[in-house]
Amino acid sequence: MKGILRLVMAPRIAPRCVIFLIILVANSAHAIVTRHDVADSRYRVPYESIPAVVDLPFEGHGTLIATRWVVTAAHAVAYMRSHTDYLYVTINGKRREVSRIIPYPDYDAFNATWKKLFEQMKSGDAEAWKKRYDEAMPSMHDIALIELKSPVGDVQPIAFYRGSAEADQVTEIYGAGATGTDISGASDGAAHRGPLRRAENRIISARGPWLRYVFDCGDAALPLEGVIGGGDSGGPNLIKVNGSWTLAGINHGLDGSLEDVLNTRSGKFRQGVCGQTFASTRVSFYAHWIDEVTRETPGVGRENSRGGTP
16 A cells, blocks of 8 residues: 545545555545755746646546557546536647546446455454455556547657566656655645656566555655655656666555555554555556557557557
8 A cells, every 4th residue: 555645536626645556546646755965946947848747627647659549557547537517638838628527337336345355454453454455456447548539740659668678667657636754745725736846766566457655765865755645636756768768657646555555544644655565557467458449440559549568
């Protein structure tokens, strides 16, 4: 379990925070949390440096992977799916209308089970609850595709990774959500849409549908070590493949530990502090599904989203 988020119904419109990646339950998002001993200015980057990063309404992100297709976290588009007035995204500073949103086929059905699991998090035996969470994670498929009404001609899509060698690679993590430091964590009251930030982390695990990384501190920390915070859900995790940045993961949330569960129960939990583990949706696990869905649109297919190989 990597963190505890918020049950957000609409960034800045309704209650926003829930607990853990688990937050998928709703549609919360996270933001970049940084090292306390590195200037925030070093984490900030202009959108022009990565124009394929997509802003969802209010908070959360996606990545342009083909001229008419954006990939994101399924939980990040829950509000858009239930409020048709917000069927748009922003790419390269321009509003783009959305034709449809396609979550992974079993996401909605499993999300109901996921919500029930989290309703039980604060009661009963904590270790037993954590075991149920660990058993459920492999079945949580937090990914969705957004089809745009018109192709994007002013931004180059980012290729996505199709291999299996993500573990031990350094990933660049992007988000414009809430921020904080490895000591304080991200404040619950921090804005969920602000400057774009980029952090780096080392992937420690690439198994099934998940990539995982830890917020290291001290000598183990990378120069721009960081993790996501509120408002970053759906944003890209990039790795270098044959010299090019390639999409390997999608910001998901905190992969909470037993300690996180106990701290939540006692009211001491803070997301984004040293030592916490986070999970990202592993894009390579879904490569076939992405190909099948995007092929439904004439002229859009594998050639538009081909990733490199290590």
